[in-house]
Amino acid sequence: MNSRTRVRHVAGAVACVFLFFLLLRIIAPPLGYFAGELAVLTLTPLIAALIATVVVIAVFDAGTPADYGICRHPGAARTLLCGLVAAVFGACLTVLPFVWLGLAHFEPAPATDFLIPAALFAPLVFCGAAGEEIVFRGYPLQSLARATGAWPAVLITSTLFALGHMGNPGATPLALINTAGFGLLFGAAVLRSQSLWLPIGLHFGWNATLPFLGVELSGLTIRVVRYQLTWSAQDLWSGGVYGPEAGLPATFVLVLLFALLWLLPPSRLSAR
Numbered sequence: 001m002n003s004r005t006r007v008r009h010v011a012g013a014v015a016c017v018f019l020f021f022l023l024l025r026i027i028a029p030p031l032g033y034f035a036g037e038l039a040v041l042t043l044t045p046l047i048a049a050l051i052a053t054v055v056v057i058a059v060f061d062a063g064t065p066a067d068y069g070i071c072r073h074p075g076a077a078r079t080l081l082c083g084l085v086a087a088v089f090g091a092c093l094t095v096l097p098f099v100w101l102g103l104a105h106f107e108p109a110p111a112t113d114f115l116i117p118a119a120l121f122a123p124l125v126f127c128g129a130a131g132e133e134i135v136f137r138g139y140p141l142q143s144l145a146r147a148t149g150a151w152p153a154v155l156i157t158s159t160l161f162a163l164g165h166m167g168n169p170g171a172t173p174l175a176l177i178n179t180a181g182f183g184l185l186f187g188a189a190v191l192r193s194q195s196l197w198l199p200i201g202l203h204f205g206w207n208a209t210l211p212f213l214g215v216e217l218s219g220l221t222i223r224v225v226r227y228q229l230t231w232s233a234q235d236l237w238s239g240g241v242y243g244p245e246a247g248l249p250a251t252f253v254l255v256l257l258f259a260l261l262w263l264l265p266p267s268r269l270s271a272r
Contacts, residue, residue, distance in 0.1 A: 009147040012060030013140040016052050017160065020135045023048035038116060038222070042124040045131030053139045061143070068138045069196035076197045083189065083201020086260055090253040091209035094244040095229065103233040106214060109226055121224045122208060129203035136161050136183065137190045137199050150191055158183030168219035170241025178245050179218070181254045182206070185261070192261055202257070216243030 024044055032040040053065055065071065073079075098104040136157050145153035161183035162176045186199035211222040214229040219242045231238035239246035 006147040008060055009143045012056050013144040013147075015060065016056040016140045016143075017135065019052040019055060020045075020048050023051055038121075038124055041220070042128035042131075045135065046127040047131070049131040049135035049138070053134060056139060061139075065138075068142050069190070069194075070134060070138060073195060073197070076195070079193055079195055079197040080201040082264075083198045083203075084205040086257060087202045087205025088209045090257050091206050091213065091244075093253050093256070094247065094249040095210075095213045095215060098231070098233055098237065098249075099229070104229050104231045104238070106227045107230050109214070109223055109228040116222065116224050118212075118224050121211070121222075125208045126200075126204050129207050130200050132161075133186060133196055133200045133203055137186055138196060141187060141190065154184060154187030154191070158187055161186075165218055168242065170216070170219045170239075170243075170246065172240070172242060172246050174236075174248070174251075175219075175239070175242045175246030178247075178250045178254065181251065182245075185254060185257055188258065188261060210243060210245075215239075216241065218243065218245055 027044050027047055028040045031044055035043070050065075050070075053068070053070065057063060057065060057068075061067075095104070099106070141153050141157045144156060147153075148156070158180045162180035165171060165179045166176060168175075182203075186202060189198040189202055190196065192198070207217060210217045211224045214225055214227050216239070235247070237247050237249060238244070239250070244250050
């Protein structure tokens, strides 16, 4: 690959991420006014990611969004389900053992909290997870990989993924390290499955499960159940204000999910 082509791939990846964050600022205010905060958190990333990807591909690439995994494949449902099941298992593992040990317990949530209907919550969270995967693991990761190699591209996009959460309530160094670790996991899932469906399943499963367990999601309190989890364990284990993703159990779960990802044969993970 000549230097000109390499620069074009890098420029395309940078332009896609820049346009995504620009569109977030443009789309969020009107969407928030008409649809509320949850819609801003979930629908805005998907809309911005799709627009940014289509525009950047038209400018920098002769391909189509399908070339970067933004399409349905014959095995997509199986691959999505694989990621979903693994993430639900991992999320439960960060919380339920502490309930069993008596270091955390469930109690009624404050009556003043707004309760989001589960039927509305799941599709919205799916949209949010899909949007973040499209913009971080879609065109930017795959275009950057052509210029720098696969793993450097995964490392770069994972770092950007963590930095995007730096302003969340309760973000700590461990929270950002774990968030970058999830970025590495999702990037590895793309390399392993050659599809966006596996990281979307992982991301969606994780984001959907934590609120059902009554804990914070990346520093955000989202009420879909009438109970919450109260910890007696230290923040190092509970994650504090940021939630379980800022605790050591999430670090251990990440290692476990990496192991599962590498132990499963590629034929089970591929959506193609």
